[in-house]
Amino acid sequence: MAELDLDKLSMDPAAQEMIKKAAAEGVETIWDRAEKMKPCPIGAEGACCRICAQGPCRVPPPKKKAGEEGAEEKKQRTGLCGATAETIVARNFARMVAAGTAAHSDHSRGVAKLFKEVALGKAEGYQIKDVAKLRRVARDWDVAISEGEGDDAKSRPKEVIALELAEKVLKEFGQQEGEINYVKRAPKKRQEIWRKQGVVPRGIDIEVVELMHRTHMGVDQDYHNIMKQSTRCALADGWAGSMISTDLQDILFGCPVPIASEINLGVLKEDHVNIIIHGHEPLLPELIAAVVQEPEIIQYAQNKGAKGIQLAGMCCSANEILMRHGIPVAGNYLHQELAIITGALDALVVDVQCIMESLANVAKCYHTKLITTDTRARITGETVHIPFDEHHGLDVARQVVREAIDNFPNRRAPVMIPSVSAPMVVGFSYETIQYLLGGSIRGSYYTLNDNIINGRVRGVAGVVGCNNCRTTQDSAHLTMIKELLKNDVIVLSTGCAAMAAGKYGLLTPESAAQYCGPGLAEVCETVGIPPVLHMGACVDNSRILMAATACVKAGGLGTDISDLPAAGAAPEWMSEKAIAIGQYFVASGVYTVFGVTFPSTGSEIFTDYLFKGIEEEYGGKWDFEADPLVAAQKMIAHIDLKRKALGIDKARERVLFDMAMRRELEAAAGEEA
């Protein structure tokens, strides 16, 4: 094994420690493979077409040789069918959007199906926990929350509301025409833009299917038209699939409120049965979180010689149970192999998405059981498959936990848990943020807007996304976030990006004074919040859409999301979901910068459209910047542009009101959000 430069691999000391341990023990990790295999340069640019058997056709952009400047530009190659680079790149890009949308939406469908079973009382162990959110969501789906008129009106039972809601929601996946329901949640102006562009999704599945069809050999061969359907598909992710899953999960498991917890491998306990839940869907993890507290189960663990059971999470399954129960997090995406390498992990319980196949191999090197729980996601070499069944969820959960406990006595020396963990405060659903900004009655995003207008907060950035082994783990996240904070830009975060922030203390309220410019620090201090708000799993990027919409609706910052002094980024992205998310943010009006690599550079024309032309249509655009510091500066520059357009780039005058001015006040100003 080659000598590893640990600082280049990860900036996380816990990761470094485990990578060293793996090397010493001869266990191969993702970093070893990354060293051995470089990314395919043509594939990285999106310039390889392999959608028919006449290819694969490779159409890399012609390389300019030194000294040839000014010589006649060499024409870019086309595929055998004549497909241009822009068509090929666009198709590849579109298929990433389709895959990402499919991932979120299939997750969402699962939640909706469970939701219906819960409403029918057929899902043991589940209940409708958040009735207030049920009622709010029901209203948005035109499901009546009360029966009768006037004084006779009485609330409908929650199960009845939920069942009607479930049926309406489930229909949306297969809906063939019309508009997805949540389009109406967007600012009015945004809806008009989508309608004008013809990109309002009709349903969810239809948009994925159509996009796959249109990128089949010999169908849609106009990059602009392909992107139109990509946009429609991406919007079906952000404003339907993802948003539905966030809403229904909140109703079932509780809308997150602030809660304290801890992150990093140090949360594992040597003398406890350690179970890590990894993946994306909270359905089973919710029950596991309940089951590990059952006295019989704890007793069972103690009988096996453990002091107790330590449940922790990884990736977005972790985020789900972290946000709602404060269950500690063992790490983000690149920690998955490392957790096993501690030698202290008794079971790694996985569901779907971002689970590396190599886990099976690493698990074999230790005593860890790799337990797959989703019939859609089997892994060759898994220790055991215990399929989740919503009708017997508690039994499945108990079986999973018992598997882990049974494995505790099998630990082999040497166990080494890095004593690295960081405290964090999480749980910032968009509803909770609203509450925190003024309490039960006055809570409103206007409080944030007002401080954006007065310049204490320069703008808002969403920093989201994954870890990517091709760049130093967490480093881009941290560099970008710190630069934003220093410039008074508040950061909303989800997924593995939020975990990265957490590992270095940025999710504590105390970090505001340390990292923020004076204005943002003062606002964080006033509200008592960390400067980086952890809003949930990657499916919960829908919460950021809702928060942005709430900012628009609270007033003072324009009339559309594209007017906000805001920007988005995924500096360490790697999954196709990130591209789907990026596209729905761009189409919702947000300037979105990706790091590491960008899958469209194989076509200058197409890239130019994504980075410039698309802005004229949607008010948002893509950008790529590998240097996270420069990327942050680009985001800040964009924020400043928006501030200027809003006329809030200058210090605000203190307006003193006399009676005549009070008479002029609009009757309805700022009322009843």
Add this chain to the structure above:
Amino acid sequence: MSKIIISAAIRGAHKIVNKCAAKLDEAIAKHGENQDIGFPNTAYYLPIIYSLMGVKIEKLKDAVPVMKRCKALLPPVPAEKHHLPYLGPGLDAGLATLFAEEIFEAIRYVEDPNFYAGGEEVYSKGATNFWTGAAEDTIFRKRGIEFVDGSAPGFAAIVGSAPSVQEAVDLVTEYQKKNLYIFCAAKDIEGKTSVCEQLLEGGVQIGWPTRIVPYGPDISAAVFALGFANRAAMAFGGVKPGAALKMLIYNKDRIFAFVNALSTISDEWYANAAGCINWGFPTITNQDIPQVLPTGICTYEHVVSNVPMAELGQKSIEVRGLKVTVTEIDIPVNFGAAFEGERVRKDDLFLECGGGKTQALEWVTSKRMDEVEDGKIEVIGKDIPDLPDGGRLPLGVVVEVAGRNFQADFEPILERQIHHLVNYAQGIMHIGQRDIAWYRIGKAAVEKGFTLKHIGTILHAKFHQDFGAIFDKVQVKIYTDADKVKEITDVARHVYHERDARVEGMTDETTEIYYSCTLCQSFAPNHVCVVSPERTGLCGAYNWMDCKASFEINPTGPNQPIQKGETLDEKYGNWKGVNDFVFKASRQAVASYNFYSLIYDPMTTCGCCECISAVLPMCNGIMTVNRDYTGETPCGMKFTTLAGVIGGGQTTPGFVGHSKYNVCQRKFILGDGGLLRVVWMSKNLKEELRERLIKRGEELGIPDLIDRIADESVGVTEDEILAFLTEKNHPALGMDPIIG
């Protein structure tokens, strides 16, 4: 450091809610859960709870769920390290505090009914039982109007005691000069003294008429100030009980109040201050505490501290975002609306003019430009320096005005200002008008150098300031010579009579231009008054002529001319031009209203109306009640409840708000049958209107109409008065059915 402040507020909220909850349990144990509770003479129950939660607390048991809610609202105190966010929870803790305190104060009214003096007394040095407690609706409505029309731009809520008596006096006097109300609660935490006690000690009169309101000695009396603000929003702003967000935003945008904490701030005070933040009312203090400067819940900063006492007043109004213009008049005493309500008592009296003891009169008259020397003030006869021992003098205040834009019709308008303008001078008391004017000048004012000549100084300065657009020059002659005063009185009486006749002669039919009045839109954004010659403004303050003058003075102001346009309904008084204007100015809330009907689309009211008329279906007539009558009425509602029903700028068929004067105007509800429909009127109103009622009775062919109208001595139910009406053969009984 917000954390320090909010942690203290949350601790304080726990203490207060626990204390109040224990008090409630104890009260229920002692008096039973069916014991009535509430603040005196109000239709708004416990107004904070009623306005924000929509809950009517009438009995002790009604408070139980509210107290439960208070406990649920209480967050834990933020942890030392890695605490959870606290702003939202902290503000909720503040709300819980105020709800709990309101219940606490209501229980106090049961257990210690004499704890608060109530009423509108003025208290001077040496007074003891001066804490007022909750304002009754009569006080609230009267004073609330000053907030609505802008004569009081806001209030300062002061808690604790100032570092010294002089600093208390200086701060409060500054606020008085800025026309603010000063609402006081809580002695300092040592329990030694309070600003109110310091003011009395410093010789400053306190009590509602002085705008300095000693609500109570405990911090919980803060609820009286906030309850006052919320009642204003319900009564004038049309904010519905339970519309919590709307209520608080209304307060933030329209009621310019702030808190001054002047001595050591306890956890309990922090809790109350946190509550006030919900209203958008910031705290500004001389104390050394952390600041909360970011904006958002309040318009500007939330907590500003370490402000030296001398700068506190200025800083406070700046932080609240309030613009006030202070009138600097070159006289040796303070001047401002807040000094209007002081009394000059017999023992303090130096000079008295009028009041039945001597003749006194006021007269504004127009002259040619060359006859007036602007600013010239003459005292013809003796002035105060000529009277070493004081005493009595006759008095004639003659104001001579000239200017190209001046019209004789404006004379009475200026003349009517004299009453309050003179009253604005500290230590001078003025009652009456025209030839029944009555001046009392106190010893304190004379000691400071006040002379009669200063009356001229005041009128010259204020007339220019407020009415400068309608005249160019003004001079004042002050006569104290008995013969001269008599001579002028004769001339003036002749003029008064001519004026009255001229105004009486104006009719709606012959007038094409009416005037709007949207003065109250700062509080009631959907309400528009339209004033015609025969329907004076419902607040009693503006007749058609006043509006016309106001328009001339300020062409873009709240009084705009309206071409009444096509007559759509002659009987009910409905005009196209008026409707178009109202629709627009009410922000599309009201499309049309009638001038002469209370049955069909009656005119709206902001809630400031002097009187309310309501249909009495059984008696086939209507009743009219005025604001000062606090008793029951035959329609089943007291005035304040009625005003709550119809206020806020909505059309309420069957009810109409109007001025007292309007009752005897010829068009009064003419579409519904006119004055002959009036079957019940509160006695005090009947007496006030006696002369004019008799005159109108004669015109209508029923000279004893006044005696056929029932009042509360006959009864306060329709059943009770119907017999009386039948016996008296009241004309309404023979009229067409009033509803049909």
